[in-house]
Amino acid sequence: MKIASPQELFMRMLSETNSAEKQITRALPKMARAADDPKLVEAFEHHLEETQGQLERIEQAADSIPDIRIKRLKSHAMESLIQEGEELVDATEKGPLRDAGLIAAAQKVEHFEIATYGTLCELAEQLGHTKAKEILAETLKEEKSTDDKLSKLAKQDINKKAG
Ligand SMILES: [Fe+2]
Ligand SMILES: [Fe+2]
Structure with missing residues (x-):
């Protein structure tokens, strides 16, 4: 379906983000298991909890706008970022080197999310969805x-430690 308005663009991006957050919710427990440093394990576990709240916020944001509903679609970007992370885990033994790789993979995800939510906030403001x-x-x-x-x-x- 063609996107014909900023509102539809916003909805599409919100739906993509919903998929992205769902995917990372499934990936974070695996990342926590793969990590060695207890602080990194804790960081992944903590962010899993936050991410569950973020999924609820996406619903709340959609509910705050009349006549819109989250669509089922897949974030291919998040799928690829997660896949890259999994390949890094497969290519390393458990320890500091893998932890360094996991941090790099996780930061790519966070930067992607920062860009995504930055745009969503900007669009919501422009559309008057305070x-x-x-x-x-x-x-x-x-x-x-x-x-x-x-x-x-x-x-x-x-x-x-990795160096
Ligand atoms: Fe997130
Ligand atoms: Fe995140």
């Missing part, structure tokens, strides 16, 4: 702080 914008901005904050946390973990010790 409530949806506020809801999605909460998630944007969580994605940014997850990215920061991963950066710190990488700098603090994991990459040093």
Whole structure:
């Protein structure tokens, strides 16, 4: 179906994001199991909990706008990012080197999500969907702080151990 309005574009992006978050919800427990450093395991487990809340926020954002519903479609970008991460895990033994790879893969996901939610917030604002914008901005904050946390973990010790 052709996209004919900013509202439809917003809906499509929100539906794609719903798929992306569902996929990462399934991937994060595997990433936690694959990680070695307890702080990294904890970071993945914590972000899994946040991500479950983020999925609820997507529903809330959609519910705050009349006449829209989340569509079933697949985020191919997230599928590929997760696949790359899985290939990295397969190519490494459990330990600091794999942890460094897992952080890199996870940060790609977070950056993708930061870009996605940044656009969604901007579109929601332009469309006058103030409530949806506020809801999605909460998630944007969580994605940014997850990215920061991963950066710190990488700098603090994991990459040093890997080197
Ligand atoms: Fe997310
Ligand atoms: Fe995230």
